[in-house]
Amino acid sequence: MNLLYGAFLFVLTTTIAFGQTGRITGTLTDSTTHKPVPYATVALMGPTDNVITGVATSDSGTFTLDKVGFGTYKLVVSFVGYRTKRIDAITLSADKPTVELGNVSISTSTNALAEVTVTAVKPMVEDKGDRLVYNAEQDIANVGGTAVDVMRKVPMLTVDLDGNLKMRGSSNIKVLVNGKPSSIMARNLAEALKQMPANTIKSVEVITSPGAKYDAEGSAGVINIITKKALKGSNGSVNATAGNFNSAVGIKWGVKGEKLGLSVSANTYTYRNIGWNEATRTALDPETRQPLSVLFTRSDRDNSGVGGYGEMSLDYDPDTLNRINFAANVWGGNFPMNSTLQNRLTVGSAITQDFVRDVRFRNPYGNGEFNLGWTKTIKKPGSSAAPAEFSILTQYSRMPDNYYYDITQRNRGSEAPTYLERSTNLSRNNEYTVQTDYSRPFEHKGRKDTLTYKLEMGAKGIMRRIGSEFSVDQSLSGLPTDYQLDPSRTNDFAYTQRVAAGYVSMRLESKKKWTATGGLRYEYTGINGDFITTKTQFTSQYGNIVPSLTVSKSWGKHTYKASYTQRISRPLVWYLNPFVNASDSKNLQTGNPFLAPELTHATELAYSTYNDKGMSFNATAYWRQTNNSIEWLQTVGADGVALTRPENIGRNASYGLNTNLTLQPTKELNVSVGADLTYLDLVSVALRQSNAGWVWSTNANASYKLPKDVTLQVNGNFGSGWVSLQGNYGGYYWYSLAAKKELMKKKADLTLALNNPFNQGVYQTGSQSASTFTTDMRSFWVSRSVRLTFAYRFGQMSSGGKQSKKIQNDDSKGGGR
Numbered sequence: 001m002n003l004l005y006g007a008f009l010f011v012l013t014t015t016i017a018f019g020q021t022g023r024i025t026g027t028l029t030d031s032t033t034h035k036p037v038p039y040a041t042v043a044l045m046g047p048t049d050n051v052i053t054g055v056a057t058s059d060s061g062t063f064t065l066d067k068v069g070f071g072t073y074k075l076v077v078s079f080v081g082y083r084t085k086r087i088d089a090i091t092l093s094a095d096k097p098t099v100e101l102g103n104v105s106i107s108t109s110t111n112a113l114a115e116v117t118v119t120a121v122k123p124m125v126e127d128k129g130d131r132l133v134y135n136a137e138q139d140i141a142n143v144g145g146t147a148v149d150v151m152r153k154v155p156m157l158t159v160d161l162d163g164n165l166k167m168r169g170s171s172n173i174k175v176l177v178n179g180k181p182s183s184i185m186a187r188n189l190a191e192a193l194k195q196m197p198a199n200t201i202k203s204v205e206v207i208t209s210p211g212a213k214y215d216a217e218g219s220a221g222v223i224n225i226i227t228k229k230a231l232k233g234s235n236g237s238v239n240a241t242a243g244n245f246n247s248a249v250g251i252k253w254g255v256k257g258e259k260l261g262l263s264v265s266a267n268t269y270t271y272r273n274i275g276w277n278e279a280t281r282t283a284l285d286p287e288t289r290q291p292l293s294v295l296f297t298r299s300d301r302d303n304s305g306v307g308g309y310g311e312m313s314l315d316y317d318p319d320t321l322n323r324i325n326f327a328a329n330v331w332g333g334n335f336p337m338n339s340t341l342q343n344r345l346t347v348g349s350a351i352t353q354d355f356v357r358d359v360r361f362r363n364p365y366g367n368g369e370f371n372l373g374w375t376k377t378i379k380k381p382g383s384s385a386a387p388a389e390f391s392i393l394t395q396y397s398r399m400p401d402n403y404y405y406d407i408t409q410r411n412r413g414s415e416a417p418t419y420l421e422r423s424t425n426l427s428r429n430n431e432y433t434v435q436t437d438y439s440r441p442f443e444h445k446g447r448k449d450t451l452t453y454k455l456e457m458g459a460k461g462i463m464r465r466i467g468s469e470f471s472v473d474q475s476l477s478g479l480p481t482d483y484q485l486d487p488s489r490t491n492d493f494a495y496t497q498r499v500a501a502g503y504v505s506m507r508l509e510s511k512k513k514w515t516a517t518g519g520l521r522y523e524y525t526g527i528n529g530d531f532i533t534t535k536t537q538f539t540s541q542y543g544n545i546v547p548s549l550t551v552s553k554s555w556g557k558h559t560y561k562a563s564y565t566q567r568i569s570r571p572l573v574w575y576l577n578p579f580v581n582a583s584d585s586k587n588l589q590t591g592n593p594f595l596a597p598e599l600t601h602a603t604e605l606a607y608s609t610y611n612d613k614g615m616s617f618n619a620t621a622y623w624r625q626t627n628n629s630i631e632w633l634q635t636v637g638a639d640g641v642a643l644t645r646p647e648n649i650g651r652n653a654s655y656g657l658n659t660n661l662t663l664q665p666t667k668e669l670n671v672s673v674g675a676d677l678t679y680l681d682l683v684s685v686a687l688r689q690s691n692a693g694w695v696w697s698t699n700a701n702a703s704y705k706l707p708k709d710v711t712l713q714v715n716g717n718f719g720s721g722w723v724s725l726q727g728n729y730g731g732y733y734w735y736s737l738a739a740k741k742e743l744m745k746k747k748a749d750l751t752l753a754l755n756n757p758f759n760q761g762v763y764q765t766g767s768q769s770a771s772t773f774t775t776d777m778r779s780f781w782v783s784r785s786v787r788l789t790f791a792y793r794f795g796q797m798s799s800g801g802k803q804s805k806k807i808q809n810d811d812s813k814g815g816g817r
Contacts, residue, residue, distance in 0.1 A: 202228045
């Protein structure tokens, strides 16, 4: 471990050859009409015609190339229907760090076949300063898979065999989709990721130190999944995937005019999950630690689910300063979790119970979400300053989420049922949100430096109404005619959560490459819970002031950053629902409506650098401490029955280092390597228990472009497992091979992907212990899979255009389970 810390410090202390950078600006216009040309490609090239960087011109035709090292370059401008324009001998130096090209005119092409375009491939991983971005659309191995396949390759994230997501060892993560909440992610993050096609994902942003503008939810940070959007013009795509574990069909189409834009998409998919779990658990007397009983259990599963979703967005720009946007999306599906359970309970030397349960567990789910917003750009007449912006956003979502299971129990070796049980849990979640934001940039020019400020402030209100009606019927004789209601396991639960928040944030940038962002956010939470059947009620309220501060300094291509923020985590519906899942009578699971919120302190020190040959490197040392931490804990009674539910355990501290290196040794080869090392220290004074240990993970990705539009790729992910208060879980691995062939003048492509082709699956072990039990666990998950995807694109595409703002309820995400 000291070797890794030493390597990090060596990089920091030896990086003293600080370079200097400048900027190039201009406005692209049509040589005949003199009107701006938006969305054209502007590429900066080196002396050997290698692409250094590039941007697209804005709505008004302007472009800016920032952080360009001093030297002499060529500028190449290209756009469909225009002749390519080349400007040579653009020189940046200490005497002239800024080159203003003014109006750059281009003429229409008389021969479209002779048109030349300059393109640059995005790296797989990019460091954007305040976030790390994994460009999933550049990774051909993702094609035809699910969001789980994508998340396995994102730096700083780990995914276990069941799809549970962790960031730096913590499962308390907020997951956004296009910067806004998705109720489907809130219900069960692991299952939601399995059901989201990878074809729809453009990139994944990892934000470890969110500022005051973000909701304060998520102790580990925020993940933002950016999906592919229909771009300007009229365009679309269709895709179809066939495989032994995944299949899907999708279509996307969009049209964007001068004032009105419409985009729609629809996808349907299937998913299969095969595996088994075994555990041997010894129940202990909590005082003497003597064995009371031994339970052996095994669960075998083979399930296939089906689902689909559709999205629609409509944007209207009555003029250049206003935008009205409406968006709706609908998710739905049914993913069964059927299994065959074997339980054998031994007390002393006698087997007291030995039975098999056939469990048919169904979870038909749905989600509807609607957004309506207005954004106003406020620009002073005749002023060249950047405009201010004001927005009002509203959102409504409804998620019926129901669970049904039927159990047939029989003694081992017999076919006659001895016990029947059926359960219904009708769950619903209605959420109403209104939000307003205001931002204003301004500039101060001093004698030695120019400072650019950006003030942001806003307010938000959220109301969540959650309900759960659950009931259990039993037949103690095993006959269907003898079903009777079990009143002790039947209730009607209603829960209301109100959140009111306000924030103010200031960002400062200087031409000497200093950047500072500071902010304060206040969030008030009020909770009312009601067990209607048993006439039991509870209330809770609390307020939190959440500060954040980030300071960075760049010297040429080297940037150093320090940040501190607080985060809070409210227990949400997945943790609160008191419904008891007793499909396995020896392993019960339930929520805890009396949970208190978590409060996390997080500090980071980061360094990043890059060069003009495609290399980028970033490293972050971090410390995070969560008080009142929520963990899923297990207790075991003398009868061998375990109850697992979330509890506030006390302190969860982690210290770590994560790094990521991206290389482009040649024009055809791209390589990225990432690693994360974390020391976890968990302590619960109330439970008189603690656990600590190192966890690590690493991932590597390489792609190579062959002649004739063929690309090959290989990816590998390895991890040591993870640590919880009660257990230690063994390592895992995942690797994939992929090949992609572009067809039909690059309008179509065919991709073959293989996951774990040389192993049937992944085997994992683990152990748990507490005062009442010890457990040894073994799991196997079938992961060898193959899929073939065909995609076809049609229409005329161009990038750019204004983006519609939508609400971001960062605190509506559940974590890890």
